[in-house]
Amino acid sequence: MTHLFENYARWDVEIVSGSGANVKDTTGKDYLDFTSGIGVCNLGHCHPQVVEATANQLEKIWHTSNLFKSSLQEEVAEKLTSHSMGEYVFFCNSGAEANEAAIKLARKFTEKSKIITFLQSFHGRTFATMAATGQDKVKQGFGSMLETFVHLPYNDVDALKNEIGHETAAIMLEIVQGEGGVHVAEEDFLATVEQLCKDYGVLLIIDEVQTGIGRTGKPFAYQHFNLSPDIITSAKGLGNGFPTGAMIGKKYLKDAFNPGSHGSTFGGNPLAMSAAKATLDLIFEEEFLNEVTKKGEYFVSKLEEIFSQLEHFKTIRHKGLMVGVEFSEEVGSMISLLRENGLLALVAGPNVIRFLPPLTVTYGEMDAALGIISGTLLDSKKVTC
Structure with missing residues (x-):
């Protein structure tokens, strides 16, 4: 039983x-x-450097809360921003939480609600990220979805041109759709996405939950295509098995996440940050x-x-x-x-x-x-x- x-x-x-x-x-x-x-375990199971870092932290302190400053968070954030397009980081516990944060930040910054995502995508299982996901199977039985997401065919430039407008807050996509069948975005499609975002004042969110932290041979997969997204999300490989996630954004988005606007009780806790720091020290070489x-x-x-x-x-x-x-x-x-x-x-x-x-x-x-x-x-x- x-x-x-x-x-x-x-x-x-x-x-x-x-x-x-x-x-x-x-x-x-x-x-x-x-x-x-x-x-998740991009360095393999029980990598000695990650084990040592988390074991040492276990003997110091496990949890305080985000009411206190955290030098470990600052160190990991610096590693993430120095290897990406971003300047600021929000720490959470998973990919779904990172994508939730990205959706909230995009809507708050733009004061718009429409977000374009793509068929076969997967962004999580919370209500917002489930609605963002372009696969019906994850939505069955849960009633009405949030109505502000539009799902378009992946790599279809014409469909995107017909849908995007000044009322659009963001486009959200994966460089490689992992759960959807390991479909890789086409270079011309990504270039068009980025240009349309500039033309219409739309934020570009790239979900790097599975593709990030070295999985594709770059710190983040968008770097294969010379893109400069506004927001990227990371999780899975970030802590090499210790639950942690991150949303990374550009400097001009900073004021939209003012004190009290968003939070996570366990996000960025010392154990997670010690694992992430040890992981990034190795993978980002x-x-x-x-x-x-x-x-x-x-x-x-x-x-x-x-x-x-x-x-x-x-x-x-x-x-x-x-x-x-x-x-x-x-x-x-x-x-x-x-x-x-x-x-x-x-x-x-x-x-x-x-x-x-x-x-x-x-x-x-x-x-x-x-x-x-x-x-x-x-x-x-x-x-x-």
């Missing part, structure tokens, strides 16, 4: 320990974890990020060789170590077989296998994962899509 709500479709596996890309379940079985907690790009190119090239032999394979989309393999049929049986054989992977919609290995993954671990994929899906002949 369980006393938990059944809102998660849980696998029949309990992970009890991990190091880097390797984890172990309650039976002692080992797995290569190419989910990273859904893009140029050499580290260059390696992410190289690893992504290597892994995808080898995946192409394997998956191209399967009948229903369509394409691979990726940016850095954010990889989606699309098929013309559902992939649930593949995910299950890979897990049985010791490799953890994800779906991104019914037809896409998503790989999010730790950014610290070694070439040996990638080769081992590729061996499991090949042995499971080709050699065994046990699966068709």
Whole structure:
């Protein structure tokens, strides 16, 4: 018997320990974890530097409140702003909270309420972020949504030109739609989005919850496209598994978040900030990020060789170590077989296998994962899509 709500479709596996890309379940079985907690443990499980930083902080103080100054918050904020377009940071506990903050800030600053987002997007499960999300499945059963969000086809310039206007507060998008199928934005589309925002006085919000903190080979994915958004949001990889989120904004937005306008009891707490500082110290190094790009190119090239032999394979989309393999049929049986054989992977919609290995993954671990994929899906002949 369980006393938990059944809102998660849980696998029949309990992970009890991990190091880097390797984890172990309650039976002692080992797995290569190419989910990273859904893009969270970018430095792998129990990274020594992050463990040491949080353990040291545990012996000092866990919580005070945001009534007090925080030098740790200041240090992490400086790291985030020096590696992004922003000047100010608000700390919270998750990606949904970061996106809530971005939505509130955009509406308060512009004094407008209409926000354009895109089909297949995912921005969270609170009422505002659920309404912002361009997938009906997350909204079923919850009644009327907030009416101020408009969802347009992704990468469709004409649809955007027809919808945007001076009554629009913001455009909100992901550079790579992770939950929606690992769809990468087109460069011309993003350039048009930014120009239209300038033309109409609209804020550009980029949701970097999954793509940020090195996942694509840059500190933030928008930096691949020479964009300068007004607001970006971050979470998942920020604390390497310790819950934390951040909204980063440009200087001219500062006065819209005046004292009392927004808050978070646990946001920016000392434990979260110690984990985030240790994480960013490692990931924001140029050499580290260059390696992410190289690893992504290597892994995808080898995946192409394997998956191209399967009948229903369509394409691979990726940016850095954010990889989606699309098929013309559902992939649930593949995910299950890979897990049985010791490799953890994800779906991104019914037809896409998503790989999010730790950014610290070694070439040996990638080769081992590729061996499991090949042995499971080709050699065994046990699966068709």
